[in-house]
Amino acid sequence: MDRNIIRASREDPRRTSTDIQVVVTSPNEPVPSRRTIRRRLQAQGLHGRRPVKKPFISEKNRRSRVEWAKAHLSWGRQEWAKHVWSDESKFNLFGSDGNTWIRRPIGTRFDPKYQTPTVKHGGGSCMVWGCFSSQGMGPLRRIVGIMDRFQYEDILENTMRPWALQNVGRAYVFQQDNDPKHTSLHVRSWFQRRRVDLLEWPSQSPDLNPIEHMWEELERRLSGVRATNADQKFAQLEAAWMAIPKSVIDKLLDSMPRRCQAVIDSRGYATKY
Template identity: 75%
Template sequence: MGCNTSTQSKVSDVGAATAAIAKPRTPSPPAAENGVTTEVPEKQESVPVSVAPVTLQVPEIRASRSASPASTKSEPSYSHIRLLLLEGLRRRLQVAGLHGRRPVKKPLVSLKNWKARVEWAKQHLSWGPREWANHIWSDESKFNLFGTDSIQWIRRPIGSRYAPQYQCPTVKHGGGSVMVWGCFCDTSMGPLKKIVKTMDRYVYKDILENTMRPWVRANLGRSWVFQQDNDPKHTSSHVANWFRRRRVDLLEWPRQSPDLNPIEHMWEELERRLKGVRASNANQKFAQLEAAWKSIPMTVVQTLLDSMSRRCQAVIDAKGYPTKY
């Protein structure tokens, strides 16, 4: 699981402490006649934390399939015992520094791809503004008309969960969304294109020909490098033939590497700028997106491009696995 020695030691201590709790004590003969009293130890040597004693009175019950619910009413709740033991385990895990947390969602990186990611990061680790000049970063993204797909957090008083001001409104079927394609480089924010049809290789090639290429010719001239991820529609033979005919230089890109692409953070910037702004339909939403996209200052672009060396170093440190970016 990737635990270090210190964490493994803590878990071992927790397991030993839990086993000590679960181990039954041998009842004395007088106690066995009237019932068994089991007490959970208040303190374990491995983890200095006190647990409130739990006393369970277990009467002698004869094994009988015909026992009625009334006759077994005084039986101990073994599910309750289990819950108490689990609660003790949770407390000891917390003392050991192992808290329950929501896992972050990242792309599954195969053995082959994490090696390719490390190799790519090493090759571009020393690149600076001059090397990244005239590189076009591109991608697609979806924006909801209503709400967001990301996790939302609020702070509210206890007992006010259903108060209107603390609710997160939703609409049936999500309220719709807008899919866009965009790009940018070190000197300019590129065009933002609304994707009306289902995005396939033909739609993508049309965007490259009629949206991206005119902007490039007006802003970058003939010397530029295009970046795209390894989505099947991007790497299809139909699109590859277009790149070959137009003599486009492509940046070699490792698979499953959104954390290396600065445009992913550009989408987050765009969503932040429209936080709280509502749209009644897809056209209005795209108009808002396009206006916000054009208003993003170049300082944001430079900050993202300056992070490329840190992104590469993070991939190397993580041995090719997904990073915080």
């Protein structure tokens, strides 16, 4: 019975104790209680956990990810020296979008100490675009309204390009993901006119982009710091962004071989990065 319980859980990790109870029940043996099933699973190290959320990756994109990882596996800090990494991210004024848990006494639900403040009419977040290279942190640009191809072209022309020419040089290589506004004909035309080299990028690959961890670094630096409006939030973000030391950049670029190896080992599926 113990072996059947473990086997049922490993066959389908999403089975609950009730589901397993139905699977292992037979006419010739006593029915194990759900509590007994949970104890048996925990004894084998099979604890209930919230599954990590990762993007679905198609077979075609998995192959592309592995090919890209193999092509760049041996690249070091020298090969990445001319690359400019970019991305957009949203930061909430009052913390995370997800569910948060608190411990409070009975009858204190509406005590301000145990509340999560919100802002009406969508004023609770600040969207930004940022970039960096091996030379240092690039500019942080606030995104007003919905980011479209015209606003993105303005960011490239008036924010990214002047900084890249001054700090990286004319031979810089620009990295961006395959968001539709990034790959639109309008934006592609701008890259052609400005003769900007693009890093070929596999779809659904945030784990290969070190700027994702740069956003996490920025979030950590502002942990516990609140803002009353989006203007104040952007000022906090910009100050913390520019204060990120070059040692963080070097550490992220040094992680690229490990990221590539992780993609190869996972056969193109999402990795821990």
